[in-house]
Each structure stands twice: as structure tokens, then as C-alpha cells.
Amino acid sequence: MTNLDLYAKAEHLLGIEEASEALYDVYRGELDDYEVKTLLDVGCGRGNFMERLISDGITCKGIDLSQYMVDACKEKGLDAECIDIKDETGTYDAIVSIFDVLNFMDKDSLISFMDSVASRLNKNGVFIADINTLSGFADVAEGSMSNDTGDEFLSVDAVFENYELHTRITLFIKENEEKNNDKSFIKYQDTIIQYFHKLNFFKKLNGLKLIDKQTFSLYAEKDKTLLIFKKQ
Ligand SMILES: C[S@@+](CC[C@H](N)C(=O)[O-])C[C@H]1O[C@@H](n2cnc3c(N)ncnc32)[C@H](O)[C@@H]1O
Structure with missing residues (x-):
């Protein structure tokens, strides 16, 4: 992916x-x-x-x-x-x-x-x-957020430095099949770079x-x- x-x-x-x-x-x-x-x-x-x-x-x-x-x-x-x-x-x-x-x-x-x-x-x-704009990156995009729906968990950490925004995305998605009733999640993680x-x-x-x-x-x-x- x-x-x-x-x-x-x-x-x-x-x-x-x-x-x-x-x-x-x-x-x-x-x-x-x-x-x-x-x-x-x-x-x-x-x-x-x-x-x-x-x-x-x-x-x-x-x-x-x-x-x-x-x-x-x-x-x-x-x-x-x-x-x-x-x-x-x-x-x-x-x-x-x-x-x-x-x-x-x-x-x-x-x-x-x-x-x-x-x-x-x-x-x-x-x-x-x-x-x-610069303020769009520094005041809006930079920062952290998370969202937990139970079946999915997202965490986003964005840092704006040297005119680049580095956004680390971590996503956990619940697997379709629950083994022995244990919730098991697949983890995805990557970084997106955006440029001013x-x-x-x-x-x-x-x-x-x-x-x-x-x-x-x-x-x-x-x-x-x-x-x-x-x-x-
Ligand atoms: C923030 S999303 C916006 C999507 C859509 N325009 C909208 O308004 O919902 C940015 C999109 O640009 C795509 N993208 C990034 N770089 C691209 C490129 N060089 N050529 C085509 N698509 C690109 C990403 O895959 C993503 O779907």
C-alpha cells in the first residue's frame, strides 16, 4: 500500500x-x-x-x-x-x-x-x-488528532518545518474475523510530505x-x- x-x-x-x-x-x-x-x-x-x-x-x-x-x-x-x-x-x-x-x-x-x-x-x-498558505500549514495543518470508532483507530501527527509538512499517519483497522472473540487489529503506518x-x-x-x-x-x-x- x-x-x-x-x-x-x-x-x-x-x-x-x-x-x-x-x-x-x-x-x-x-x-x-x-x-x-x-x-x-x-x-x-x-x-x-x-x-x-x-x-x-x-x-x-x-x-x-x-x-x-x-x-x-x-x-x-x-x-x-x-x-x-x-x-x-x-x-x-x-x-x-x-x-x-x-x-x-x-x-x-x-x-x-x-x-x-x-x-x-x-x-x-x-x-x-x-x-x-503558510498559515494554512503552520496554524491549521500542524498538530495532532485522533479518532477512535471502535472498529478503526486513527492517529495523525503533523510537523511543519523548513516549508514542509510531515504527516505521520497511523491507522488500526479491526480484522473481519475475530479469532477466539479477541479483537485483532491490522496496523498501517506511513508519512505524507506536503510542500509549501x-x-x-x-x-x-x-x-x-x-x-x-x-x-x-x-x-x-x-x-x-x-x-x-x-x-x-
Ligand atoms: C486531500 S485529497 C483531495 C481529494 C479530492 N480532490 C477531494 O477534494 O476530495 C488529495 C488527493 O490528491 C491525490 N494526489 C496527490 N498527488 C497527486 C498527483 N501528483 N497526481 C494525482 N493525484 C494526486 C491523492 O491521492 C489524494 O486523493
Whole structure:
């Protein structure tokens, strides 16, 4: 299991549903300003945002590096594939990367990611993504939490240092079969690194022009910035 699969397995215990829905509202509002018939959701997770758009008549595809997430999309009948965007062959009116997806990449990976995004957009296409601000990392993401449902136990410890957030995830899941009535749990543990990106980085990209940026508050004061790019 990769560290992204572990995140996928643990996500429902993080309590982020409300914030996700609020974020989807922001994206939905922005997309209304553009003529969008086709959309690629990169880092689509369980496909919840795509479900919203499909009900509005937009054709959507999702890609994610976690097979676990992609399987969850497919179970809902969504078009999804576990591939890197560099291997995507379609072109789209809009591409989105919602909820920190860009922060999962270090600078070198982000440079090639943004190149691939530009190459997958139709003429006049739009790319919308969000990134964490410094306060989003230091005041919101850093810290510890745990959640115990009886069948699952999650502990998360995140440390922000040198512009990187290291999140240690420990998940215990009760096995299906209880042997001799003893509860036995399987333990999963891994670390996810997220990277802070300066706004200036996004102002000098090949193939994409940053046309708008909005810093807003999701969990705390000014913890996220929405970035809107047009294909050049
Ligand atoms: C915080 S989740 C957000 C999921 C989804 N966008 C949502 O709003 O529910 C970040 C997702 O990005 C995926 N991811 C991280 N890096 C990626 C990359 N380079 N390409 C595609 N997916 C990526 C992870 O597997 C995870 O599903």
C-alpha cells in the first residue's frame, strides 16, 4: 500500500467532509464563469466533485495516484484512472486540482505537472487549483488528532518545518474475523510530505497564465489560496 492509499483509507476519519463541500462550492462558482463541457479532475479522490458536475451535464474524468481512490470512483460508476497526468491523453475545457493536491508535489514534480496541465487544456481552457498558505500549514495543518470508532483507530501527527509538512499517519483497522472473540487489529503506518509553494512560482510558468488568485479562509483566517490559470 502506498502512502496515498493509506491517506485514502483514513480520509473518512479526518472529519473534512464539511470543508470539502465548502471548497467544492468555491470551485463550482468559479467554473460558472467559463464555457465548460469537459473537465479533468486531477487528484479526484472519491470523485465527489465530479458527481456534482455530472449532474449539471458536464462530462468528467478523474485521475488520482491512489488506486484505492480510483476504485472508489469506479464503484460509483465514474470515469476514473490511476495514472500520472503525464500519461493522460485527452484534452479538456477545464482541469481542477482540489484540496491541497499541488501541495503533495515538490517543486520539480510541480514544474512537470504544470507543463502537463497546460498540454491537456483545450484552447482558452482554464485550470483551477488551491494551495495552502503558510498559515494554512503552520496554524491549521500542524498538530495532532485522533479518532477512535471502535472498529478503526486513527492517529495523525503533523510537523511543519523548513516549508514542509510531515504527516505521520497511523491507522488500526479491526480484522473481519475475530479469532477466539479477541479483537485483532491490522496496523498501517506511513508519512505524507506536503510542500509549501510561493505564489511567485505560479507567475512564471510556460503555457499557463495566472489570471486570478484569491486568498480565503476555509478552516482559519486566510489559510488557502485559489489559483486560476488560462492556457497561453
Ligand atoms: C486531500 S485529497 C483531495 C481529494 C479530492 N480532490 C477531494 O477534494 O476530495 C488529495 C488527493 O490528491 C491525490 N494526489 C496527490 N498527488 C497527486 C498527483 N501528483 N497526481 C494525482 N493525484 C494526486 C491523492 O491521492 C489524494 O486523493
